[in-house]
Amino acid sequence: MIVISIGKNVLLGIKDKDKYLEDFRAAFKAEYDYPIMYTNDDSIEGIKIGFRFKDRGIPLTKVDKVLHRIKSAFHVQ
Numbered sequence: 001m002i003v004i005s006i007g008k009n010v011l012l013g014i015k016d017k018d019k020y021l022e023d024f025r026a027a028f029k030a031e032y033d034y035p036i037m038y039t040n041d042d043s044i045e046g047i048k049i050g051f052r053f054k055d056r057g058i059p060l061t062k063v064d065k066v067l068h069r070i071k072s073a074f075h076v077q
Contacts, residue, residue: 007044
């Protein structure tokens with residue numbers, strides 16, 4: 001599972017953040033077959049990405065693609 005902690009000032013231009021997050025979760029699951037869980041954390045700026053896997057992790061050859069996809073969805077600079 002990939003855990004994305006959403007901090008303050010994230011997705012400022014998005015009106016329906018819940019729908020955006022659910023749509024991204026569904027698209028990401030369809031593309032990479034990894035589930036995403038969201039948490040809110042107002043003590044951070046931007047996002048924090050964590051990985052929690054029991055049986056299978058993400059191959060190192062795929063990690064950069066996964067991180068890039070997540071960062072681009074949240075417009076992290």
